[in-house]
Amino acid sequence: MIDAFPPAFIFLIVATLLPLIPGGSVRATIMLLVPVASFWLIWNAPTGMDAQFEFFGFTLTLMRVDKLSVIFGLIFSVAAFLSSLYAFKVHDRVQQSATLFYAGSAIGAVFAGDLISLFFFWEGTAIASVFLIWARGTEGAYHTGMRYLIVQIGSGVILIAGVGLLYQQTGSIAFDKMVLESLGTWLIFLAFGIKCAFPLLHNWLQDSYPAATVTGTVVLSAFTTKLAIYALARGFxxxxxxxxxxxxxxxxxxxxxxxxxxxxxxxxxxxxxxxxxxxxxxxxxxxxxxxxxxxxxxxxxxxxxxxxxxxxxxxxxxxxxxxxxxxxxxxxxxxxxxxxxxxxxxxxxxxxxxxxxxxxxxxxxxxxxxxxxxxxxxxxxxxxxxxxxxxxxxxxxxxxxxxxxxxxxxxxxxxxxxxxxxxxxxxxxxxxxxxxxxxxxxxxxxxxxxxxxxxxxxxxxxxxxxxxxxxxxxxxxxxxxxxxxxFDWTYRRLLPKIIGTVSAVASTIWAAIIGFAMRRINNIISGLYRTHGPEGPIAKVWPTGSMVLWIAMLLAATLLVSFIDLM
Amino acid sequence: MSDKKIGDDAENLPWLGRKLLWVDNPANVKRVFQVLILICIGLFFSDFIYARHGKFEFEQYWGFYGAFGFIAFCIVIFGAKALRTLIKRDEDYYAPHVVDTEEYPDSGLDKASYKDD
Amino acid sequence: MFSAPFTFAALSQHFPILQVVIPLIAAPLAVFIGVTSIAFLLAFAASITSLIISYSMLMQVIDGSVISYHIGGWAPPWGIEYRVDAANAFVLLILSAISTVVLPYAKTSIEREIRASAQTLFYTCYLLCFTGLLGMVITGDAFNVFVFLEISSLSTYVLVALGAERDKRALTAAFNYLIMGTIGATFFVIGLGLLYMMTGTLNMADLANRLPALSDNRTVQTALGFIVVGMGLKLAIYPLHLWLPNAYTYAPSAVTAFLAATATKAAIYVLLRFMFSVFAPDFTAATGALNLIILPFAVIAMFAASIIAVFQADLKKTLAYSSIAQIGYMLLGISYFSHTGITATMIHLFNHAVTKAALFMAVGAIVYQTGTSFIPKLAGLGKQMPWTSAAIVAGGLSLIGIPATAGFISKWVLISGALEKGWWWMAMLIVASSLIAVIYVWQVVETLYLKEPVGDVVVKEAPLSLLIPTWILVIASIYFGLDTELTLSSARAAADALLGTAPLAAGAGS
Incomplete structure (x- = not known):
């Protein structure tokens, strides 16, 4: 049924099971074998669309095998092998598993024949890779990793938004050549551009790669941006x-x-x-x-x-x-x-x-x-x-x-x-x-x-x-x-400063408005209750009183809407 | 560094390192530079002995690539120097929570030097 | 009828009534027996039976058929009819499934939160509340809805008040809720009264037949207004939500988990039923006008409640406000007035019930071990209570709607409903409001994992009796993000059922 088994799955399955295996060297050896298997699979994969299945009424294609995807699949496998060899003595389960998850997601994305599976793998690379930064284990690495993650996840969110719009417009989720003529394609372009470190969208790269572990940076350098290159070459x-x-x-x-x-x-x-x-x-x-x-x-x-x-x-x-x-x-x-x-x-x-x-x-x-x-x-x-x-x-x-x-x-x-x-x-x-x-x-x-x-x-x-x-x-x-x-100065320094100032001003204004509104509402409520007799204790409970007011207002609005509609 | 470092005893160094020690001698550095000049002169004159198949007209000028390489490099260096005056900040500019001011944790490394022997 | 051999087949004819009667009978029995452990077993048995019944009923009606059960053999519209179709069978399943998972959790949880002598009464009230919610959903009789609504509400007030053992503010919260709930119920019954006045019937199907002739009638319009506002109170539609945060915060943890997952969901179902089955089809022009109320408030809820949630210092309150925001998503689905919209509401009903119950249970486990849900005091718990903290993270991800969680499926359907109508700005609003959820979830994660614990108190992981039910729901919230067969087909069938009895085609636009 499936002629081309998606090599990404080998990575993902092994990555899931890897932490259960005792013995760091055993794990490191397994990590060397996975890319070899993947290389073999890609080398022998028959050209065409394969490994398709239904999801929410969409047909997802996990294996779109042509020369463009194959060359990227092969080099990603080679890179996974070389970096695993380089990291042979790193026996930290998190890093080992994250490396495989990351490489697998990148290879999966390369063979994705539609934009939805591309999105899943796209986010997969984002999430898995951040662990290679966090693995350094310092406060600075943690914060850098967060910045990195926000950008990467953001790229994925923009991607899926673009895919949604494109689908709305064309009714197709196929990942093929696109033309920059609608908001949807522009968003997809922007998502690719973020991962590809276009000028002014590039700082996550220089910010995060020096923060990763010794071996983590080697792994990082191979996949994320080249996946974006592949995506651009395929799409634009x-x-x-x-x-x-x-x-x-x-x-x-x-x-x-x-x-x-x-x-x-x-x-x-x-x-x-x-x-x-x-x-x-x-x-x-x-x-x-x-x-x-x-x-x-x-x-x-x-x-x-x-x-x-x-x-x-x-x-x-x-x-x-x-x-x-x-x-x-x-x-x-x-x-x-x-x-x-x-x-x-x-x-x-x-x-x-x-x-x-x-x-x-x-x-x-x-x-x-x-x-x-x-x-x-x-x-x-x-x-x-x-x-x-x-x-x-x-x-x-x-x-x-x-x-x-x-x-x-x-x-x-x-x-x-x-x-x-x-x-x-x-x-x-x-x-x-x-x-x-x-x-x-x-x-x-x-x-x-x-x-x-x-x-x-x-x-x-x-x-x-x-x-x-x-x-x-x-x-x-x-x-x-x-x-x-x-350029990252704008969001690491300027933006927080602006936000700080704006929020200080805004919160002052907000407090004033709220204070004013609260006084008004309290006045209205106490006024209402004074006319309704001395029910004192309940009237003084603010939520109850204002809630009742809300009920009255909502009822009035509902009726008004219904009546006006009649006329 | 007044006291002699252990690593400087030639026999402590790996073979290849020992063979390369000559680059520390300023006279040899000068010689390398002279060789470089010679190569450049040779390359420049090679323009006269073969026909370049350039796509653009300006490529055909003698020494185009050499001049371009030399000037480009200088632009990069002087441009970068100018840029540095604008954007250089202390390492702790974004601190705390940046990797620039942190030591790389030793647990992730395998520091070893010849002094340890 | 009773002479039939006592077989499962014979019994299954009576499933609709058994669904309600079993917990109803179990409730007084629990008081009479008076032993806490037996009361628990009784409640648990009743809950499991309900689960089995509701599941088998759902499987019966998922193809679009309807079970109509006549109480006492009196045919409607004179007698009371229980009417099960895919829509309410699905909600029944949610209610009984959540109850079945929450009960074992409750047993341990209330041991520290409610004094021993009141624990039996807890089970009684719980069963009554459960009965009321099931009844509201299953009945085909409009007045019966009111009766069950009151049963569930009254017992809920008591359940919330039981939290006074831990925090005296539970009493005020319960009292507030009582006032609001009573007003809501009164409005609802006023609406029913007006309808009865004009049509002379209380059977929903019968009402649906008679109302079209009266669609120009102002009394009927008024009735709709009262019913929407009355139910709006129970389901905490945005400006009418003020009772909810305190009630959820100060109620015992198990009660919160149960209520958050069930009470508002049942109310939403009733609202759906009235808007789409009773006041339809010709009335949809007027209900469409209600869009002007529901849609804006749904959107306001999505944002305002989420933003309020960000600023809360009590984790339970954060989650409570997040519930209000999530209710906004469900109302948004309703306001689409489309098949996909209702599917989104129904599936979110399920997914949110699972997710929020899991979260409240995890928080309950923290309360059980530390006695507080005040966020600054939870610093560093990630190491001390790894499983509980992981549950909060997983639940939080589902709340945000990260892919491969149940929450993602809901948002996906909701967004595709919006795009179907060409409301791409709405799709953006949905995504934007989800980003606010990222903030409050992140705050909790940061506190749990990245801050140093305050003081030297060593906190131990919660007992398994709390962790297992919590993780069942956590896993469910991931599982239903991956395998959407059951939820999506049920939600679609439910939307068919709600729209099928009253095709919306003509009145879809507002």
Missing amino acids: PGTEILIYIGAVMTIFPIFFAEIENDLRRVLAYSLNNQLGFMVVGIGIGTPMALNGTAAHAFAHILYKALLFMSVGAVLHRTGTSKASELGGLYKTMPLTMIFCVVGAASISAFPLFSGFVSKSLILDASATTGHWIVWLVLVFASAGVLSHSGIKIPFFTFFAHDSGKRPKEAPTHMLLAMGLTAFLCVAIGVYPAMLYSLLPFDVEYHPYTASHVISQLQLLFFALLAFGVLMRAGVYPPELRAINLD
């Missing part, structure tokens, strides 16, 4: 506004990342910037561009995980991920350093690394369609990526001034996870045909042409040169213990 390919949103997304995080001290937050900004490339690809919407988005998401999940893993390993050993507290770690953590450099080279799109073969598809598509300003923006952003992810992360962690810290090399399972991820990054870069064969459309593209390789090298090496010059000139911004304001 070729929507022009996305080109400009994406272009802005590639630019502004660069500046924030450059002066941010917490390296995991730097990576969060850089994540935001990479999402921008994918969003541009969706906005262009040609087969080449969508291929670029899918390929870039695939490559990005890997190298971003790798970077988070390496910074996480440093945090794991030293207790800090702040650039100002780190430096000179190459001496004692050389392997971690090398993996970090591989990640940095991949994200910076050096030839032979994965970013090179995926990002160029999007750049090529933007050039082919004649968006020359966007193209320039993207090239600019590529140089910017080098500055914060390519240079800043490895340089200030492992080189720069010696912090005096001599941490031990990362534990074996972490090295293994990083090594495997780094291998994949290089493998994709060296042999891109493997990745290209998974892409949603059949497009002929060759990244390794002399002109492409040399122009990319020129861009990157001259940027490196600029770094060297600025560093030697002493104008490169130093790492400082500080935070930087971002």
Whole structure:
């Protein structure tokens, strides 16, 4: 009956049962097997709509298998495997279960063929993932998690509101290409945009990822935003506004990342910037561009995980991920350093690394369609990526001034996870045909042409040169213990202040009104009762008296309405 | 850091770390920088020996990518510096209840350094 | 009739009357026997029997058929008729199911809240109240509704007053309730009197036949006004709700759980019955006009009561005000004047009964262990009473209407009813008001889990006899959020039954 068993269910079932299993290592091993099973299922899933069932008279589709969903399903499975390996020694039941729930929900959402099941999985990712933040167990993590949860749940609420309106309008809950022409589709777009960290909707990302646990951040980095990318690619390919949103997304995080001290937050900004490339690809919407988005998401999940893993390993050993507290770690953590450099080279799109073969598809598509300003923006952003992810992360962690810290090399399972991820990054870069064969459309593209390789090298090496010059000139911004304001200032500072002021004013006015009204009502009531004789004690009980008045008024209103209707 | 750190005894370091110690020497850093300049010069002149297949006209100019990369990087750095003067705040700006001022709880970590040996 | 062999089949013919008579007889028996434990067993047995009867009746009528039972063999409209269709069978099931779960809970709970000598009387009053509610719902005779209404009300006043053992304010609350309830009942009977004056009949079906001819008659209009306001008082329609918060807060916990889940629900059913079966079909133009009253007050209730709930310091009061807001949702469903609207009301009747009873029972468990439901004193209880606190969280989620809880299903149907009418702004209002529920639920969660306990008093988890009934309902509130087969089909059948006897098609617009 069901040819394609939804891989999400494996995750969800195991996640439910996992806490019952004694023995942390047993659980950790099971966590490695689940993504393998899921990968196998997705690989063998027959194309088409499957696993459909009825719900409230709607037909829900849990397995919509096509090339777009498969590539995301596969990379999500890979990411689940790698992060589980990285977290092999985390035996906390909550985190283990939450990881599986989260990954399962993300995979479920990818294969959801209708908007209602998408909504359920969408909220699933929101709820499961917050536990990875709370697992840090500090007051700050708790509050950050709450902020994160509110935004994520909010995205889901807006999504379902949009779905409701769309259904009202079209009578269909199918999750297909939509056009931004009604309130419903705009709401759905907004919901996707929140999860995708569109500019001004992005702060939850930079706020929460540095707050999660060492392993939690690695998990977080893979799913939520890329699910949003998938949803946009599915729902809004070729929507022009996305080109400009994406272009802005590639630019502004660069500046924030450059002066941010917490390296995991730097990576969060850089994540935001990479999402921008994918969003541009969706906005262009040609087969080449969508291929670029899918390929870039695939490559990005890997190298971003790798970077988070390496910074996480440093945090794991030293207790800090702040650039100002780190430096000179190459001496004692050389392997971690090398993996970090591989990640940095991949994200910076050096030839032979994965970013090179995926990002160029999007750049090529933007050039082919004649968006020359966007193209320039993207090239600019590529140089910017080098500055914060390519240079800043490895340089200030492992080189720069010696912090005096001599941490031990990362534990074996972490090295293994990083090594495997780094291998994949290089493998994709060296042999891109493997990745290209998974892409949603059949497009002929060759990244390794002399002109492409040399122009990319020129861009990157001259940027490196600029770094060297600025560093030697002493104008490169130093790492400082500080935070930087971002748009979240509006809701973390401004809004509470406004609310505080407004509510103080409002409560004063309200109290005055209530006081006035109370006096009036009391007067009326006591007046009424004086005419009705000395029934003293009852009349003085305020609720009773006013209640009776209400009854009289409501009766009068009811009669009035009925009578007027007659006339 | 006046007293010599245990980790600085070369034999305590992992093999790979030992092999990389040269980067601490300022003279070597200078050499790396010089190599970088050489590579850049080489890349710049390579523009003259092959035909670039750009999609736009401006791509065809000699040294377009190099100049663009250099300038872009400088814009990023100076832009960020300017931005910093506007938005930099103390770490405890949003405190309490923020992770920025908290120590990462040790229970979730496995801190270990060469000093422990 | 009585010579028939004593078989289940023969007995089942008399289910409608047995439904009412069994708890009615059990009530005085409990007093005569005078032993608390036997009184409990008696009440529990009566309740279980009621549950079985109501379930089997629901299964009989869910296909749309009607059981008409003539008391004493007197055919209506002269004799009193009990008339069971899907609508009231569903409500009967809610009443008896809740009662069956609450009773075992009550046994433990009242041991600390009511003095031993009054416990037998508690069961008597409980049974009488139960009888009254069942009677109100099952009867097809308008005056009979009044009689049962009074039976349930009078016993409710006593039940609320029994809370005086814990807090003397229960007496004032009961007294207030008495005044309000009496006014409500009086209004109701005045309305019935006016109807009787004009039609000469009290049988609902008969009334429904005769009223259309009189639809222009002002006396009949007035009667409708009195009946709506009278019932409005009993079901705590927004501005007439003032009796409710105190009564729920100061009554013994078990009583609150029972009342919150049943009393207002029975009243809503009566209102539905009168509006859709009795004053119909031609009268709907006038009832449609009532929309002008019910709809705005329903919306005000959704917001005002929720906001008041946010500011309460007593958890029981928070929940009481939340009940008033939830009643707003049910009235909103009525005011749609559509099949989906009534389905929403009926399903929310069920889902809210389960959810709110679970919540009040969980709070009762806290009162049992700590003696208070004052929110600041509950700080840190999440660790000390994990199961009870988890029940509150789960119930709270259902109250908000998070997916995979019963509350979500209600809101879903309610929103789809609104969209069906093209009232998308109403859908937004429903969502917005749910967000207020997030606030008051969150406050409780925060207190339970995130605040440090006040003082060094070690609080233990509630006994299993309280936890098991609570969790039965908690699980039910999740279960019915996932499997909606029973609830949704019953609610739809109920809506069919209410509309079927009086098609609304013509008068649907107001």
